[in-house]
Amino acid sequence: MAERRRGAALEKALLDAAWEELTEQGYARFTMDAVVKRAGTSPPVLYRRWSDRDALARAALVHRLRELVLPVPDTGSLREDVLTLLREINATRAPLTTTLYAHLAAHHQATGTRPADLTDPVTTGRKQAVDVLFDRAVERGEADPRRLTERARSLPFDLLRQELLSHFAPVEDRVLEEIVDEIFLPLVTPRPG
Template identity: 40%
Template sequence: MPSRRRGEELEAAILEAAWAEIQEHGYQRLTIEGVAARVQTGKQVLYRRWPNRVHLAVAAIRHVLGPLVETVPDAGSLREDYLTVLRLMAGRARFYTPELLHGLLSEMPGLHDFFSTLPGFLAEILRRAAARGEITHADLPDRVINLPLDLVRYEGMRGTRNWATLAEVDLEKFFAEILDDVFLPLVMALAGPRNPEGRPPIG
């Protein structure tokens, strides 16, 4: 008889089973009972860790997919650093369907921070841009800081972007529109370069 799973081993099995259920049947058909049956454990084992299916689903996403960004991008410019984050975000979005996003957000309105995420990473990107002289300061409103990510997420929730099949050239064009036509002009209007050359003043 196989040994009984406990602790981290059992939790990992549950989260992987929850993700498998989402992938196979969709979020709307995800149930605590279904995941428990898949893992061959009691549903109360799950309820002791996660109060409902949305918390279970979020934990499963984090467990299976890992962090979106592990280190702050440092590509040498504000545009390239944000572009790196958007590329990572699009790669992650290939695993999300509009049905999953709508389901999670409808059941857990406070989930916004989970998907916009990266406040510390984005703030550091802006601080580095200020240190390079691209902008005068990094003290920008949160809505501005998160704007590129919010626009990508909005497109995904509208269902207008099929991330899994979108060609790389189209993806890059979409990101360029967000950064060059919307985000960077706004940032420059609020915290433009310190001098025409974009370098901090000497002395």
């Protein structure tokens, strides 16, 4: 007899089942009943936590993105920290990014919710992780805090995501270096005088 899941273990099992269902079936064919079946539970267990498929899809996405927050590199250099993180995302997250945005398009059509609303870095914990990297760069004098705006902080990752979605494949390392060396660093590096 299987042990009865409760609390955090039950919620994780439900969200994992929802994520699997969402990635296999897409949002258009995503149903609460399918998640109940996949999780091996009952409808009341699921509906007590999420009232509809939109709420469940959102929760599954946030859950998955929180699980996938990468360790923040500490190479001693802003350039190398950002490049290391971009390279890791490029190597390990390219299929996830393209699949995720394909499913989010169907979610947007059904609900009007923008992908940015669902992948918010604050909600998923990614912002706090990356802020450490930028705070260290400011302390070392490699980045001007006045120029290191929220838009500037997200720029390398936004550009990588755009490349991944444009090519549906990991991007060449030279492109990552261009993003960092030609676009990002000139934007945030302190100016003389």
